[in-house]
Amino acid sequence: MILGLHLAYWQTSVIRSLGVLVAVLLPAGTFVYIFLFKMVSFMQSRLGPMEAGPYGSMQLLAEVGKFIQKEDIVPDNADRRLFKLAPYLVVATVLLVYLVVPFGPKMRFVNFDGGIFYALAVSSISALGVLIAGWASANKYSLMGGLRAAGQLIAYELPMVLAVVGVVIQAGTMNLSGIVAAQANGKMFGFGGLGNPYFITQFVGMVIFLIAVQAELTQTPFDMPIAESELVTGYITEYSGMRFLLFFIAEFAAVGSFAAVAATLFMGGWAVPGIKFDSGVMNVLGPIVLMAKMTLIAGVIFFVRFTYPRFREDQLQKFAWTILIPVALANILVTTVLKVAF
Amino acid sequence: MGLIVAAARNADAPVLVAQNIAFGVIAAIMVFSAFRVVTTRNVVHAAVYLVMVLSGAAAQFVLLGAEFVAITQLLVYVGAIVVLFLFGIMLTRAPIRGEERATRDSWPLGAFTALVLAGLLGYSLTNGFGGDRLPRYCTTAAPLAGSCLSPSGTRAISDAIFSTYLIPFEVTSLLLLAALIGAIVIARRD
Numbered sequence: 001m002i003l004g005l006h007l008a009y010w011q012t013s014v015i016r017s018l019g020v021l022v023a024v025l026l027p028a029g030t031f032v033y034i035f036l037f038k039m040v041s042f043m044q045s046r047l048g049p050m051e052a053g054p055y056g057s058m059q060l061l062a063e064v065g066k067f068i069q070k071e072d073i074v075p076d077n078a079d080r081r082l083f084k085l086a087p088y089l090v091v092a093t094v095l096l097v098y099l100v101v102p103f104g105p106k107m108r109f110v111n112f113d114g115g116i117f118y119a120l121a122v123s124s125i126s127a128l129g130v131l132i133a134g135w136a137s138a139n140k141y142s143l144m145g146g147l148r149a150a151g152q153l154i155a156y157e158l159p160m161v162l163a164v165v166g167v168v169i170q171a172g173t174m175n176l177s178g179i180v181a182a183q184a185n186g187k188m189f190g191f192g193g194l195g196n197p198y199f200i201t202q203f204v205g206m207v208i209f210l211i212a213v214q215a216e217l218t219q220t221p222f223d224m225p226i227a228e229s230e231l232v233t234g235y236i237t238e239y240s241g242m243r244f245l246l247f248f249i250a251e252f253a254a255v256g257s258f259a260a261v262a263a264t265l266f267m268g269g270w271a272v273p274g275i276k277f278d279s280g281v282m283n284v285l286g287p288i289v290l291m292a293k294m295t296l297i298a299g300v301i302f303f304v305r306f307t308y309p310r311f312r313e314d315q316l317q318k319f320a321w322t323i324l325i326p327v328a329l330a331n332i333l334v335t336t337v338l339k340v341a342f
Numbered sequence: 343m344g345l346i347v348a349a350a351r352n353a354d355a356p357v358l359v360a361q362n363i364a365f366g367v368i369a370a371i372m373v374f375s376a377f378r379v380v381t382t383r384n385v386v387h388a389a390v391y392l393v394m395v396l397s398g399a400a401a402q403f404v405l406l407g408a409e410f411v412a413i414t415q416l417l418v419y420v421g422a423i424v425v426l427f428l429f430g431i432m433l434t435r436a437p438i439r440g441e442e443r444a445t446r447d448s449w450p451l452g453a454f455t456a457l458v459l460a461g462l463l464g465y466s467l468t469n470g471f472g473g474d475r476l477p478r479y480c481t482t483a484a485p486l487a488g489s490c491l492s493p494s495g496t497r498a499i500s501d502a503i504f505s506t507y508l509i510p511f512e513v514t515s516l517l518l519l520a521a522l523i524g525a526i527v528i529a530r531r532d
Contacts, residue, residue, distance in 0.1 A: 082390065112495050114409045121413045124421030128393065131428050135386055143432060150429050153420060176498065 016109050017124035023098050027256035027294055028249060029060050035302035036252075038110040043306055066247075070241035078238065085157075086136060087239065087246035089129035094250050096122045097257040102177045104270050104286030105278040115176040116168065120161055121262050123216065126254070127153035129302035130225070132234035133247075140182050145234020148313065149225035152215055160212035162328035163280070166205040166335040167198055176261075184277035194273045199266040204331045206266040208324055210300065213258045215316070217251065220305040224313050255298050263293035360404055368405075372398035376438050380452065389427050410496040 007015070035061060041048030049056030074080055100115040102108035112118060127150050134146015168174050170184035186196025199206050215222040236247050260266035263269060270286030271277040311319070375394035382388050396419040403412035503511050 011524070078385075079386070082386070093443055114413050117410070117417070117496075118413050121417035121421060126418065127425045131425060132386075132390065132430070135428070135432050147429065147432060150425055151504070154425060154429075157421070 020098050020109060023101075023103070024095055024253045024256065025249075027259070027291065027298075028253040030202040030291075030295070031298045032252050033057060033060055033253055033301070035299060038114060039299070039302060040306045044329070052270050062135050064245065067241055067245035071243075072105070072241040073238075075119055075138055078134040079138070082132050082136035083238075084243070086129050086133035087243045087250070089132065090126050090250045091246050091253070093122050093126040093129065094253045094257055095333065097254075097261065099333050100176055101257070101260045101264060101290075102180060102269060102286075103290055104283040105177075105280075107270075107283050107286055108177060111175070111177060113173075113175050116164055116174050116179070116261070119176075119257075120157075120164065123249065123257070124153070126250070127157075130235050133239070137235070137238035139238050141231045142235050142237045145225045145227075145231045145237070148231075149218060152218065152222060152225060152316060155317055156212045156215035156324075159208050159320060159324035159328045160216065162325065162332060163208040163212065163221070164265065166331050168215060169332070169335050169339055170198065170202060176264050176269070180264060180271055181277065183268040184271040184273075193279075195268060197266065197268045202266060202331075202335070204327065205335075206327050209262060209265070210297070211324065213262060214301060214304060215320070217254055217258060217301070219255075219301060221308040221311055222316060223310055224316060227310060242320075255301060256294060259297040259301070260290065263290060264295050267293045267297075269293075270340040365402065365405055367378050368398050368401045372402075380446075380449075383446075385431050386428065389424055389431065392427075393420055396424065408499075410499050 013339045037048045037056065047321045049059035052058040052062045074083055097119045099109045100112045100118050102111075130149040130153070131146045134142045134144075134149070137143070167179065173179060173182065179220075183197050218225050225231075226236065231237070236244060239247060268289040270282060272285070272289050274283070275282065363517040375398065379388045379395065382391065396415065400412040400415040400420075403409070403415060412480050465478040
């Protein structure tokens with residue numbers, strides 16, 4: 001039952017499948033245009049794309065058209081089947097994350113009790129696709145990129161999961177809708193006017209989560225897997241045309257999915273203070289609110305990407321294992337003590 | 343074998359058609375992939391087929407309503423262990439296109455082990471659970487009652503781990519810690 005309409009199971013299924021595509025492609029395209037094309041251009045005192053459409057807003061469509069026309073080249077020595085499979089595996093992991101993200105009290109694809117756990121598990125599978133892509137390309141740069149990516153994704157998976165545990169303890173549920181409700185109905189030290197958005201009470205967790213997200217997305221301070229001055233472009237070196245486009249979409253759709261998860265975990269998801277959080281109007285307003293919060297978080301991700309120079313490979317591993325993980329564990333301990341105490 | 347016995351004893355139970363079909367399809371894919379894991383000569387292909395077997399197991403857990411176990415299966419086995427397998431293979435040999443082939447010299451021993459394992463598991467499953475019936479799906483009246491198959495087992499599993507099975511759980515983590523320390527001791531050179 002949405003907006004008074006009663007739909008059959010297959011109708012809701014079709015709408016949900018289309019909804020996932022919209023939920024994936026719309027934020028990804030928006031972020032590429034706003035941040036990758038325009039923000040970075042302004043940061044570097046240039047205009048960026050201006051020709052295609054007003055202020056170059058159709059540039060992305062032109063790029064997609066270009067990639068679709070290009071030849072799909074498979075290297076002679078490549079392992080053909082795995083080479084072709086890898087991009088789909090990476091894209092699929094991104095699409096699957098969106099399944100559990102709620103966009104409103106009823107605007108969600110699945111109401112899943114293991115929500116956040118599922119999102120983290122599915123996103124960890126992209127390491128597999130990257131590793132397969134690097135190996136199947138039969139190229140030493142690709143292989144090095146794939147190995148670096150896998151090592152990095154495994155190392156930063158752990159602080160990410162540990163940072164989320166703090167939120168789960170505080171909310172008392174892994175269901176993302178439940179976490180939204182816990183933040184909307186919560187109280188900060190007896191004051192309930194703003195709810196209890198966890199970017200205040202779980203600040204340490206949010207910082208660790210966002211750093212780990214930056215590494216999981218292989219965005220710039222952590223972009224050793226595709227370090228262009230060392231490895232050409234790492235595991236995507238041999239890809240061209242449509243398959244390259246799939247990796248590109250996966251990268252920016254993953255920014256969107258992690259931004260959506262972070263917005264839900266730490267910024268109250270689709271809820272806004274002042275409007276009753278489960279009222280019907282939030283089914284329409286919720287997606288817009290969530291998208292605004294996602295854009296904010298993606299803005300932080302891209303700002304860091306365009307500001308900081310790249311870490312060295314050993315610095316990256318050391319940072320994860322000696323700083324992030326101990327801090328995340330301490331955060332869990334403190335959260336548990338406070339949860340029991342209050 | 344155990345499955346057939348269990349199916350025969352549950353013949354009069356209400357049948358969940360879609361679930362049974364999905365079980366059959368996933369099981370067929372798992373069996374095929376499991377054979378390919380041991381018959382393919384390319385180590386990386388074997389690892390990818392292993393991924394299919396492990397994801398199939400996760401899918402079966404979902405069908406049984408054990409979502410937490412399913413997700414853990416994905417996170418731990420597919421997301422971490424197989425990735426580490428592949429990592430190790432690629433760091434050491436990475437045979438692209440027939441440069442180096444895996445051998446199958448010890449297949450009689452492997453087949454023997456597999457048969458014994460299948461027999462033991464089948465026997466213990468039939469013996470232990472052969473007479474049991476799968477619990478019905480929960481109604482809204484009793485969402486968390488023990489006798490029905492709850493579609494959200496996360497809470498039930500965590501309660502069980504931290505109350506009934508607390509000591510086995512702690513012992514397992516101690517065992518893992520010991521293995522971890524052992525690995526570090528072996529890997530350290532100084």
